[in-house]
Amino acid sequence: xxxxxxxxxxxxxxxxxxxxxxxxxxxxxxxxxxxxxxxxxxxxxxxxxxxxxxxxxxxxxxxxxxxxxxxxxxxxxxxxxxxxxxxxxxxxxxxxxxxxxxxxxxxxxxxxxxxxxxxxxxxxxxxxxxxxxxxxxxxxxxxxxxxxxxxxxxxxxxxxxxxxxxxxxxxxxxxxxxxxxxxxxxxxxxxxxxxxxxxxxxxxxxxxxxxxxxxxxxxxxxxxxxxxxxxxxxxxxxxxxxxxxxxxxxxxxxxxxxxxxxxxxxxxxxxxxxxxxxxxxxxxxxxxxxxxxxxxxxxxxxxxxxxxxxxxxxxxxxxxxxxxxxxxxxxxxxxxxxxxxxxxxxxxxxxxxxxxxxxxxxxxxxxxxxxxxxxxxxxxxxxxxxxxxxxxxxxxxxxxxxxxxxxxxxxxxxxxxxxxxxxxxxxxxxxxxxxxxxxxxxxxxxxxxxxxxxxxxxxxxxxxxxxxxxxxxxxxxxxxxxxxxxxxxxxxxxxxxxxxxxxxxxxxxxxxxxxxxxxxxxxxxxxxxxxxxxxxxxxxxxxxxxxxxxxxxxxxxxxxxxxxxxxxxxxxxxxxxxxxxxxxxxxxxxxxxxxxxxxxx
Numbered sequence: 001x002x003x004x005x006x007x008x009x010x011x012x013x014x015x016x017x018x019x020x021x022x023x024x025x026x027x028x029x030x031x032x033x034x035x036x037x038x039x040x041x042x043x044x045x046x047x048x049x050x051x052x053x054x055x056x057x058x059x060x061x062x063x064x065x066x067x068x069x070x071x072x073x074x075x076x077x078x079x080x081x082x083x084x085x086x087x088x089x090x091x092x093x094x095x096x097x098x099x100x101x102x103x104x105x106x107x108x109x110x111x112x113x114x115x116x117x118x119x120x121x122x123x124x125x126x127x128x129x130x131x132x133x134x135x136x137x138x139x140x141x142x143x144x145x146x147x148x149x150x151x152x153x154x155x156x157x158x159x160x161x162x163x164x165x166x167x168x169x170x171x172x173x174x175x176x177x178x179x180x181x182x183x184x185x186x187x188x189x190x191x192x193x194x195x196x197x198x199x200x201x202x203x204x205x206x207x208x209x210x211x212x213x214x215x216x217x218x219x220x221x222x223x224x225x226x227x228x229x230x231x232x233x234x235x236x237x238x239x240x241x242x243x244x245x246x247x248x249x250x251x252x253x254x255x256x257x258x259x260x261x262x263x264x265x266x267x268x269x270x271x272x273x274x275x276x277x278x279x280x281x282x283x284x285x286x287x288x289x290x291x292x293x294x295x296x297x298x299x300x301x302x303x304x305x306x307x308x309x310x311x312x313x314x315x316x317x318x319x320x321x322x323x324x325x326x327x328x329x330x331x332x333x334x335x336x337x338x339x340x341x342x343x344x345x346x347x348x349x350x351x352x353x354x355x356x357x358x359x360x361x362x363x364x365x366x367x368x369x370x371x372x373x374x375x376x377x378x379x380x381x382x383x384x385x386x387x388x389x390x391x392x393x394x395x396x397x398x399x400x401x402x403x404x405x406x407x408x409x410x411x412x413x414x415x416x417x418x419x420x421x422x423x424x425x426x427x428x429x430x431x432x433x434x435x436x437x438x439x440x441x442x443x444x445x446x447x448x449x450x451x452x453x454x455x456x457x458x459x460x461x462x463x464x465x466x467x468x469x470x471x472x473x474x475x476x477x478x479x480x481x482x483x484x485x486x487x488x489x490x491x492x493x494x495x496x497x498x499x500x501x502x503x504x505x506x507x508x509x510x511x512x513x514x515x516x517x518x519x520x521x522x523x524x525x526x527x528x529x530x531x532x533x534x535x536x537x538x539x540x541x542x543x544x545x546x547x548x549x550x551x552x553x554x555x556x557x558x559x560x561x562x563x564x565x566x567x568x569x570x571x572x573x574x575x576x577x578x579x580x581x582x583x584x585x586x587x588x589x590x591x592x593x594x595x596x597x598x599x600x601x
Contacts, residue, residue, distance in 0.1 A: 001025075001032050002044035011040040072291030076298065080195045084185075197298035203277050204438055204456045210281030215249035215265075216365065217279065219287035222259055231288050231306050231353045237261050239286075239358040243365065248283065253292075284368045286361060288353060290315060297322070302368045304361060308352050320371065323364040327352040381410040381477050382459030382524075386449035387467040388417040391426045393568070394467040401471050402433050408477040411436060415453040418443035445538030446517075454527060462527050466518040468568040476563055480521045489557030490548070491521040493565055513600075515558050517544025518567050526556055542589040549597045 003026050005011055005018040014031055016024055023044040026032050035041050185193050218240070222230040240250050240263035252264035253275065260266045270278065276299065279285065285296050285303040293316070296303045302321040305312065312324035330352040383401060387394045398412060414430065416439040427437070438456055440449065450464055461481065473479070480491055492515030517533075530550050537543035548558060 001027075003032070003035055003041040004044040006040055006042045011038075013038060013040070073289070073294050076195075076291060076294035079197075080193050080294075080298070081190070084190045084193045195294070195298045197276065197295070203273065204280070205452075207277045207280035208456060210277060211283075213249055213281070214247070215251050215282060216243055217282045217285045217287075218250055218252045218261070218264055219254055219285065219289055219292045220252060220258060220261070221254050221287070221289045221292075229288065229308055229353070230351055231356065232351065233259050233261070235354070235356075235358045235361075237263070239361055240264060242358065242362045246366075246369070251278065251282070253278065283372060284365060286365070293317070302372060304364045304368065306353055306356055306361070321368070323368060325356055325360055325364060327355045329355045379411050379459045380408050380481070381461045381463055382454070382457030383410055383412045383463045383465055384415065384450055384453035384457060385412065385465050385467050386415045386417050386446055386453065387419070388443055389419050390467060391419075391423055395426060395429055397465070397467050397469050397471075398430060398433055398435060400469075404471045404474055405477045408475075408481065410477060411457065411459060413438065413453045413457055415449040416440060417445075417449045443539065445535070446540040447533035447535045447538050447543045451532040451535065454524075454532060457524075460524060462520075462522055462524055464517065464520045466567065469519060470566040470568070473563040473565055476565065479563065480561060483559065483561055484521065484523065487557060487559050489522070489559060490515060490526060490551055491559050491561050492516055493519045493561060493563060493567070513552075514545040514548035515560070517547070519565065520544070520547075521561075526551070530554065530556075536592060537589050539585060541586045542593045546593055546596065549593075549600055552600070 002023040003016075003018070004023045011018040013035060016026065016031070016035065018024055018041055026035060036043075185191070218236060220230070220233065220236050222233055240261050243250055244263055250261075250264040252260055252266050252268065253270060254268045256269035258268060260268070267278065275295075279296055279301050280299050282301060285292065285301055286306070287293055287296075287303065288306045288308070293303060293305050297317045300321070304323045304325065305316055307316065307324060307326040309327065309330045312326050316322070316324045318324070385394070385397065394414070398414075401410075401412065412433065413436045416437065418440055430437070436456065438452060440452070444452075454462055454464075461484070463477070463480070483491055494516045530547065533543045534546055537546060551558065
């Protein structure tokens with residue numbers, strides 16, 4: 001009978017040696033019985049097949065199972081792999097089941113935008129037994145960090161394992177061939193691993209307010225278990241004094257009970273969602289921990305990562321907003337450290353990270369802040385585009401904007417108003433254009449979506465635009481800025497007349513009462529002064545007319561720009577009709593408008 005290792009990294013018994021995923025032939029019946037009684041091995045029944053073939057089967061519905069992949073860093077890589085796999089393979093009908101220790105399950109549900117059901121380890125075997133008996137579930141994908149890349153098909157379904165070589169020496173050799181991210185993408189057949197963690201609109205607003213504090217985050221992560229893998233506390237204290245001279249506040253994060261420095265605001269033990277807000281609002285992050293590094297990467301946060309003997313080339317991120325600083329005295333693998341990383345087998349008394357000086361880190365901070373100032377000061381116009389589904393139309397709109405303007409620095413903020421699901425290429429294509437995403441879990445209506453987007457924006461000017469707009473006018477933002485300077489106020493592309501019954505009249509450039517809301521350009525001060533679009537008109541209709549009338553009452557001028565810009569009318573409204581009784585909404589909003597502005601009709 002063939003037996004295979006059930007738990008642990010290796011097992012020796014009666015002259016037999018078992019390694020992960022390597023079946024061993026045992027012929028003696030007494031030996032078979034004794035081995036099975038240990039609980040470390042089991043009968044080998046698995047059939048190896050490629051994951052790609054398993055995913056191509058069309059006649060099943062299943063669940064993706066995650067079993068205790070490791071610490072926070074491993075968790076986050078797992079999130080990014082799953083999100084990428086779901087997008088590229090269109091696996092949005094899956095339920096995702098997480099099995100692991102309590103804090104692992106909580107991390108999973110806190111950081112990933114996908115909804116998960118947590119199953120704690122004590123209940124794991126019982127859960128799998130139920131699934132085995134459930135004839136409706138034909139496939140379980142069991143994801144576990146292990147040693148070999150095969151897919152295992154057993155009585156429970158498929159098991160996917162990420163290859164991690166057995167010894168530290170082999171691991172370093174393997175990692176030098178390419179990054180872990182590249183390896184995972186190759187094993188799973190994913191073209192590109194996406195790393196994106198979304199905040200709610202409320203969290204984005206809080207992060208924007210936090211940013212006014214002008215702070216840098218120190219993730220010190222030093223305790224007795226991690227002493228040999230930590231940057232010495234004395235260096236953190238010296239760096240803090242140097243950062244204070246820049247006029248920046250310092251916030252320290254980490255686990256409760258870790259050493260704290262006097263110069264920092266101590267927020268150790270902060271909850272998962274508040275940690276996301278805190279990171280989002282930071283000017284920069286300094287850390288030695290891969291978990292926080294991957295978290296910051298998912299949020300797009302500037303970061304400085306201090307590396308020990310683990311190669312930054314293989315495990316780190318490499319982009320314009322990440323600076324990796326590596327120690328210079330050790331080439332051995334950190335896996336050779338004793339239990340919990342507090343003892344070095346080579347007898348070294350100090351952490352190898354001690355070779356990194358605070359001056360090096362301070363120079364890196366200055367470099368990051370300089371890059372951020374350049375990037376931040378360039379934003380003149382914030383373009384806010386609410387959308388719901390209609391992904392190709394939205395992408396066409398974004399492409400037309402980017403292809404039509406080169407002289408003005410702008411940002412595009414997409415406010416997702418409860419889209420059902422994304423096609424694989426949409427988010428990746430939008431991200432390449434530097435688009436900022438804000439996701440609402442449900443359709444909040446057009447006025448509220450616009451207000452949420454404006455609150456998250458940074459530009460001196462605001463442009464509100466529908467996603468069914470195609471821009472063909474070269475330099476259109478420069479023209480709008482020039483027109484606004486000559487004639488301050490709100491600029492639109494079409495307007496109209498409204499009579500005392502609240503009915504719309506013909507459109508004309510020479511005379512109009514209001515500007516249509518599919519394209520509105522103004523200074524931020526005007527938008528703030530008017531209090532944004534009135535959300536009483538949600539989900540839509542008359543909010544733009546009301547905005548124009550309130551502007552006129554406040555003495556703010558309205559004007560129209562002549563540009564080659566196409567509005568694919570009604571497409572957005574057709575999408576909205578799925579959720580709202582629009583005739584009833586129009587009637588209600590017309591009555592509100594007439595009561596509010598009867599004196600101007």
